[in-house]
Amino acid sequence: MHLLLHLALATVLALTTSVGAATTHLRFYMHDTVTASASSPSTAALIVKGVAKLPNDPVNRFGDVYAIDDPLTEGPELSSALVGRARGFYMFASLTDGTLLLSATMEFTAGKLNGSSVSVLARDAILDEVRELPVVGGTSGLRGATGYGLLRTQSYNPSNNNAVLKIDMYLKV
Numbered sequence: 001m002h003l004l005l006h007l008a009l010a011t012v013l014a015l016t017t018s019v020g021a022a023t024t025h026l027r028f029y030m031h032d033t034v035t036a037s038a039s040s041p042s043t044a045a046l047i048v049k050g051v052a053k054l055p056n057d058p059v060n061r062f063g064d065v066y067a068i069d070d071p072l073t074e075g076p077e078l079s080s081a082l083v084g085r086a087r088g089f090y091m092f093a094s095l096t097d098g099t100l101l102l103s104a105t106m107e108f109t110a111g112k113l114n115g116s117s118v119s120v121l122a123r124d125a126i127l128d129e130v131r132e133l134p135v136v137g138g139t140s141g142l143r144g145a146t147g148y149g150l151l152r153t154q155s156y157n158p159s160n161n162n163a164v165l166k167i168d169m170y171l172k173v
């Protein structure tokens with residue numbers, strides 16, 4: 001009796017998965033700290049310095065590449081619960097404005113997704129209100145994940161280049 005019930009449930013779940021996997025929504029915040037402070041170490045490092053200054057931008061150059069190992073947290077404060085890290089790089093990929101190529105894995109270290117990751121390869125026009133992050137794959141519990149993220153600037157400090165980004169991810173596994 002119990003065995004049959006379990007089999008029936010397993011069948012229903014298998015069908016649900018194959019017909020149309022549910023979308024999982026994850027929200028978290030990414031802390032891109034270029035300039036260290038007393039409370040937070042630097043997690044983004046300029047590793048390649050571009051040659052051509054961008055118009056109307058005294059700081060960034062075409063070709064600048066930053067390696068990142070940015071913490072991902074549950075809330076907008078760096079002190080809120082750590083849920084993972086974004087590791088990879090971004091490059092200033094436009095000759096004319098602040099448009100980045102962002103290439104990173106987002107590895108989760110909390111809850112059910114602990115040990116799972118998604119890979120993101122995205123165009124990030126940093127002044128746009130919303131940027132789309134195509135998810136090109138995932139590992140472990142997110143193996144074969146498809147979907148996208150929406151990235152918004154939560155806060156940005158032009159004096160030290162530090163930013164907090166809000167990310168909403170919509171995934172099908």
Ligand SMILES: *[C@@H]1O[C@H](CO)[C@@H](O)[C@H](O)[C@H]1NC(C)=O
Pocket residue numbers: 109110111114115
């Ligand atoms: C995540 O998994 C690692 C490796 O299994 C484990 O050491 C760690 O305690 C886990 N973290 C949480 C928050 O469950």
